[in-house]
Amino acid sequence: MSNAATQSDNYLNDWHHQAITLQNNINQTILGQENIIELMVLAIFCRGHILLEGDVGVGKTTLLRAAAESLGGDFERIEGTIDLMPHDLVYYTHIASDGKPAVSEGPLLKHGEDLSIFFFNEINRARPQVHSLLLRVMAERSVSAFNKTFHFPHLQVFADRNRIEKDETFELPAAARDRFMMELHIKQPRAEAQLKELMFNTRYYDADKLVDSADKAVLPFNQLNDIAVMIQAQIHTSGAIQDYGYHLCQALRRPQDYDIKISDTDSSKLVLGGMGPRGISYLARSARAHAWLKQRNNVIPEDFHAVIRAISKHRIFINPVYNYNGEAIIEELISSVLNTIPSP
């Protein structure tokens, strides 16, 4: 083995320890969300954006705050409201100390290139105009203002929305959802012991104190882009696993070609779209990151299984006829695909 290969292996090993530290740090703050936290860590090491969805009061905001604080770098948070407009993210006007009106850089611009996490709380309360600005920020990690372009090379967008309230909310367009690498559905813990802990342990009563109690900036955030590239370069994907990944994506788009039948649906008319080039790329990237997190040098089918729901669920658009039970149908489709496509 060459020296360069050994060095990169050691580098990956060092970062693996740091990834585990990050994971444990968040796990210490948030109870009963181990799987979600692992997927978040994968997204961080793939440099993908995360949308968290769940019921009210299950800890979405606390989880994202804990992840943001653990990552380090500059952190900005904004609350989605119905009157929020794109310019509110870019600049704000105020009366300066000299008594004259002034224009200053808004929450998105003021941190410059050090902005690490942009946390958009209750994203579905913001208007589509704001969503469209966010589309560019997420896709290009840049925004134009004051006659110049601002770049955010380390930016990662964390957003959350609750799925219960629908009044005065704006559904995220398909294009915006597709730009989120993962859409994670957070549920409350089911284990009795964990629920009792959340109920009676005073440590969990104050979310601010809880987040403050965790270690901060456990990673050098400005090196994450490099390590993400290295993970993708170093983790091997064999011909057999590439075939497997390809057929998984094809089966999600065209289940009828794989004789996949979903109860009470017509498979040939079920899926309208989804799992486009961005989606399949995210699936492969997250599978590689998962293999690395499990300390393997190559991807195996289980890596796809671990991430496929988080990657594909929000990217599959089904015929509106089946929307009445859309979530269950998509869940059944993914399960059927995993049970049907063999490897090798």
Next chain:
Amino acid sequence: MGINLFFKHKMDTRNFVALTLMLLMFTCPIHANPVRTGIVEQSLGRDFGILVGDIIEHYYVVQVPADYSLTPASLPPDGELDYWLELLNSDYALIAENAQMRRYRLHFTFQTFYAPLDVRALVIPSFTIRFNADDKAHPVVIPAWGFTMSPLKEIAPRGVASDSTQNAFMKADLRPITVPTDDLQEQIWILATGFIILVLFWLSLKGYLFAFTRSPFQQAYHQVKKLRKYHAEKSAFTQALQAVHQAFNRRAKQALFAHQTDDFVLQHPELLAYKEEIDNFFQSSAETLYSEQKKASPSDFDQLLILCRQLAGAEKLALKKS
């Protein structure tokens, strides 16, 4: 005498004038006759004895002044005119024209679906056809046509409620004349039996005869055994692994992966004793297929053969016990 001559001369003059006037009246008409308009000829067929489903065809020849032409949109549209009457077709043709008049032939084809139980009088309603000349219109009314429909039954049925086969109102169909096929059937049976025997013989030669009843691991065993002969080829071991994976998939009735083996042996307790061997197989398969770091040797084929034989044997034993 003079008076007589005068009267004679006067009478001749009057006769001459009367004769001239008569001649003028016959040779020089003072005013031309107007063109006759409307239906000048029609053919409606018989208006009695019409049965359900009959086609009724009506022809009319309509004459109109020369500057008038038929408006096709005024012809009744094809389709149901009533619940029992359908207009199958309506068309027209210009059959004659001169400086004074034009003649059109109209043709209407009706079909009646009225099924009367006794003789009924019915009427095809009248309708109007329009002829236009610039801004003038000339309607021509096609009059209603009355006719009688007859029922589809015997007027004086014989043998109603009669038990006698000979006189029964409803009689059975005649028995069809059949062609004797006994010889042909015998030949077909011989040929079919011969063909089935040949197919079974071919299937047994190929080893497919009991493939469906055999354990999937036994089938995989045969496939791996064949592939072992080509162990030097890189793809042979991959195909052998694929055959064993397919056997697991068939037994599990889904695609089976390494992390699902615990559930698999719980659902197939006869294979529980070989859990460790199964896990080793999945690990070895992953090393070959996914990490591509392992090169196959004949002993790897042997390992697969042993595993297949063990699993097939375990299934056979469980089958015997049950």
